[in-house]
Amino acid sequence: MSSNLDLYHGLASTCSKKVRLCLYEKRLTFKSHLLNLQAFEQHSPEYLKLNPNGVVPTLVHNGEPIVESNVIIEYIDDEFPDTPLRPADSLARARMRRWIQFSGVVAYDAVALPTWMKISAPVARKLSDEELAQVLARVPTRERRERWARVARDGIPQDEIEECYTEMDRILAEVDRAISRGPWLAGETYSLADIAMIPFVDRIHNLRPDLCPPGRYSGVADWYRRMKARPAFAPAFDFKDDPRVEGLPNI
Amino acid sequence: MSSNLDLYHGLASTCSKKVRLCLYEKRLTFKSHLLNLQAFEQHSPEYLKLNPNGVVPTLVHNGEPIVESNVIIEYIDDEFPDTPLRPADSLARARMRRWIQFSGVVAYDAVALPTWMKISAPVARKLSDEELAQVLARVPTRERRERWARVARDGIPQDEIEECYTEMDRILAEVDRAISRGPWLAGETYSLADIAMIPFVDRIHNLRPDLCPPGRYSGVADWYRRMKARPAFAPAFDFKDDPRVEGLPNI
Numbered sequence: 001m002s003s004n005l006d007l008y009h010g011l012a013s014t015c016s017k018k019v020r021l022c023l024y025e026k027r028l029t030f031k032s033h034l035l036n037l038q039a040f041e042q043h044s045p046e047y048l049k050l051n052p053n054g055v056v057p058t059l060v061h062n063g064e065p066i067v068e069s070n071v072i073i074e075y076i077d078d079e080f081p082d083t084p085l086r087p088a089d090s091l092a093r094a095r096m097r098r099w100i101q102f103s104g105v106v107a108y109d110a111v112a113l114p115t116w117m118k119i120s121a122p123v124a125r126k127l128s129d130e131e132l133a134q135v136l137a138r139v140p141t142r143e144r145r146e147r148w149a150r151v152a153r154d155g156i157p158q159d160e161i162e163e164c165y166t167e168m169d170r171i172l173a174e175v176d177r178a179i180s181r182g183p184w185l186a187g188e189t190y191s192l193a194d195i196a197m198i199p200f201v202d203r204i205h206n207l208r209p210d211l212c213p214p215g216r217y218s219g220v221a222d223w224y225r226r227m228k229a230r231p232a233f234a235p236a237f238d239f240k241d242d243p244r245v246e247g248l249p250n251i
Numbered sequence: 252m253s254s255n256l257d258l259y260h261g262l263a264s265t266c267s268k269k270v271r272l273c274l275y276e277k278r279l280t281f282k283s284h285l286l287n288l289q290a291f292e293q294h295s296p297e298y299l300k301l302n303p304n305g306v307v308p309t310l311v312h313n314g315e316p317i318v319e320s321n322v323i324i325e326y327i328d329d330e331f332p333d334t335p336l337r338p339a340d341s342l343a344r345a346r347m348r349r350w351i352q353f354s355g356v357v358a359y360d361a362v363a364l365p366t367w368m369k370i371s372a373p374v375a376r377k378l379s380d381e382e383l384a385q386v387l388a389r390v391p392t393r394e395r396r397e398r399w400a401r402v403a404r405d406g407i408p409q410d411e412i413e414e415c416y417t418e419m420d421r422i423l424a425e426v427d428r429a430i431s432r433g434p435w436l437a438g439e440t441y442s443l444a445d446i447a448m449i450p451f452v453d454r455i456h457n458l459r460p461d462l463c464p465p466g467r468y469s470g471v472a473d474w475y476r477r478m479k480a481r482p483a484f485a486p487a488f489d490f491k492d493d494p495r496v497e498g499l500p501n502i
Contacts, residue, residue: 064342071348078341090329091315097322105356 005030006060008050010037011248012119014111014199015069016057017236018103021195022073024232026083030059032242038123038249043138054140070104073192087189096186099178099193107200110167113160114207116151119249124152165211168204172217175201179219183226198227202237206251256281257311259301261288262499263370265362265450266320267308268487269354272446273324275483277334281310283493289374289500294389305391321355324443338440347437350429350444358451361418364411365458367402370500375403416462419455423468426452430470434477449478453488457502 007023007030009016023030035041035056043054050065051058059066059075066075077085087093127135132152139145150156175197178185185193201224205212212220227233239245258274258281260267274281286292286307294305301316302309310317310326317326328336338344378386383403390396401407426448429436436444452475456463463471478484490496 061342066342066345068349068352070352071345074348075341075345078344090326091312091317093329094317094322094326097325098319101319101321101355104352 004062006033007031007057008033008035008047008060009057010035010042011239011245011250012115013037013056014108014115014203015055015104017199017202018069018196019057019059019072019076020236020239021198021232022076022085022192024236025085025195025230026076026080028076028080032239034239034242034244034248036244036248038120040135040138043135043140048140052140054138054144068104070100070196073100073195077192085190085192085195087186087191092187092189092191096191096193099185100196102174103196103200106167107171107197110164110171111200111203111207112164113147113151113156114164115203115251116147117156117161118207118251120148121151121154124148125154127152165208168208169211171200172204172212172220175223176217176219179223182219182223184223194223194227198224199237203251255313257284258282258308259284259286259298259311260308261286261293262490262496262501263366264288264307265359265366265454266306266355268450268453269320269447270308270310270323270327271487271490272449272483273327273336273443275486276336276446276481277327277331279327279331283490285490285493285495285499287495287499289371291386291389294386294391299391303391305389305395319355321351321447324351324446328443336441336443336446338437338442343438343440343442347442347444350436351447353425354447354451357418358422358448361415361422362451362454362458363415364398364402364407365415366454366502367398368407368412369458369502371399372402372405375399376405378403416459419459420462422451423455423463423471426474427468427470430474433470433474435474445474445478449475449484450488454502 005023005028007019009020009032011034035047037056041047042051042056048054050060051067053067057069057072059072061075061079066072073085086096124132124135132149136145136149139148175185181187184190185197201220205224214221235241238250256274256279258270260271260283262285286298288307292298293302293307299305301311302318304318308320308323310323312326312330317323324336338347375383375386383400387396387400390399426436432438435441436448452471456475465472486492489501
């Protein structure tokens with residue numbers, strides 16, 4: 001199926017994984033534009049024309065840029081209704097949208113700093129003060145500018161990281177509770193809720209495998225296994241379909 | 252139309268106004284359960300059964316609670332499709348959803364603290380240390396617990412309030428830009444985007460009228476005037492249909 005879709009994305013980015021998984025579930029082909037986030041390509045003038053906040057992903061469909069991963073995945077389901085990824089029932093849709101919102105606020109906030117400490121801080125710490133000043137001058141949003149400044153110079157107190165870990169554990173507990181009523185996050189139907197949350201649960205497993213030993217959160221473990229078994233998972237999470245994957249970090 | 256809808260809400264609450272406006276636009280009748288947020292009724296054990304985060308609003312439809320105002324308004328449009336409040340076109344829907352998300356994150360954060368300083372701080376400051384400890388013990392989320400503690404004891408630095416004001420001005424500028432391409436926030440169609448954003452623009456006008464003098468942000472002024480002229484506006488914003496409105500603050 002030709003769909004005239006261009007995806008600007010990051011390899012390790014949880015929000016990019018969310019959108020890739022949605023596209024692969026729908027069997028949509030897209031042209032990949034993988035950005036090197038550690039080389040700050042998301043702050044280039046050309047990319048800022050598509051996404052003024054300088055963040056990934058951006059989906060361009062028939063020349064129109066769509067930003068914010070949660071908005072993008074609902075757009076994809078509106079525009080490509082084959083293989084629907086939203087339940088037909090309004091109440092299940094409300095549950096789905098609550099998980100989508102949760103993924104973008106609570107789950108994102110819990111994994112963001114630990115992820116930056118792992119991937120971005122080692123790169124940013126190597127910048128000279130002058131280079132760092134140049135990088136920061138190009139970051140369009142204050143929040144992101146402050147985060148780059150902090151990870152570049154190690155200004156993140158340990159208790160702030162510990163708060164993220166506490167949140168990660170709470171997130172696993174909430175997913176586990178939902179799956180016990182499931183089998184999917186929004187209920188009977190595999191949906192955008194599962195697509196929105198899996199990159200964060202995957203990331204938590206990666207950053208803190210000790211939070212999810214065998215036997216703990218067994219609902220999460222079952223769900224994670226079923227998600228990994230879906231044909232869309234591998235191409236989305238272990239993305240290879242762009243020559244630029246070589247040398248880019250993925251976790 | 253009988254619809255078996257119960258709304259638990261706050262009079263001044265921006266997120267409650269969002270949902271009331273949506274219900275009145277659809278001409279849906281609902282049973283009002285107005286909570287006195289300054290008497291901390293949102294933390295009562297009965298209400299926490301409906302909304303474990305102890306925040307308003309909660310819509311109960313046929314006995315099923317739905318929480319989070321952005322989720323509620325999409326639920327209402329899914330369940331009651333007469334007078335649709337979402338554009339038919341996917342791209343306009345994406346624009347609409349971006350504004351809905353923006354309202355819940357950026358706009359909410361900009362007005363929340365100044366609103367609390369105006370309405371809740373004067374009440375919370377009158378609590379003795381023991382009473383405050385009792386109130387805080389019942390707040391279910393850490394974020395809200397910290398906010399009550401800070402407004403109760405004046406622990407909010409002026410520069411944090413100033414940041415909110417800067418954000419308010421940026422929000423007016425963004426709305427103005429969108430309306431200049433409008434006439435509605437998502438484009439040609441009046442939608443949930445307008446419903447989601449108007450409580451915040453109304454609140455900014457209330458808290459900082461000097462930010463929007465005549466002639467500045469004229470697109471916002473036109474849009475605000477057209478919103479106020481809609482029959483749904485007055486019952487939603489100057490809500491009277493509950494005996495409990497007497498003595499509750501509204502701004």
